[in-house]
Amino acid sequence: MTHDRSSAAQGRRPATAAVAERAPADAKGSINLRIETRTRQLIDEAAAVLGKTRTEFMIDSARAQAIDVLLDQRLFVLEPERYDAFVQALDHPPAPGPKLRALLRRIPAWA
Known part of the structure; x- marks a missing residue:
C-alpha cells in the first residue's frame, strides 16, 4: 500500500529534523489520560x-507508534527540478564537518 506523504499533499511545510537532548535514564514523568x-x-x-501491566502495555505501544511515526517521515515528493538538485546533492555530498560528526555520535531518542 502506497501512501503519499508529501508536504504538498498534506498542506504543510516539509518537516525538519530536530534532535532533542535525552533526559537521564532514571528521570520519570507522568501522563494522565481520561479514556x-x-x-x-x-x-x-x-x-x-x-x-x-496496563502501564507497560501503554508505554510499549505508544513508544512503538512514536518510532514508526518518526521513521515514516523519510518519504517525500519533490518537483522534477528539485528532485534533480536533491539527487545531485546525494551524488556529491560535502565533506563531513564537526557538526555532522557530533550528530552521528548521538544516541537516537528511541534507542
Whole structure:
C-alpha cells in the first residue's frame, strides 16, 4: 500500500529534523489520560494477554507508534527540478564537518 506523504499533499511545510537532548535514564514523568471504560477494558485485556501491566502495555505501544511515526517521515515528493538538485546533492555530498560528526555520535531518542 502506497501512501503519499508529501508536504504538498498534506498542506504543510516539509518537516525538519530536530534532535532533542535525552533526559537521564532514571528521570520519570507522568501522563494522565481520561479514556472510556470500554477502551480501558480493551487495553487491560490486551496487556493481560501479553503478561504486562496496563502501564507497560501503554508505554510499549505508544513508544512503538512514536518510532514508526518518526521513521515514516523519510518519504517525500519533490518537483522534477528539485528532485534533480536533491539527487545531485546525494551524488556529491560535502565533506563531513564537526557538526555532522557530533550528530552521528548521538544516541537516537528511541534507542
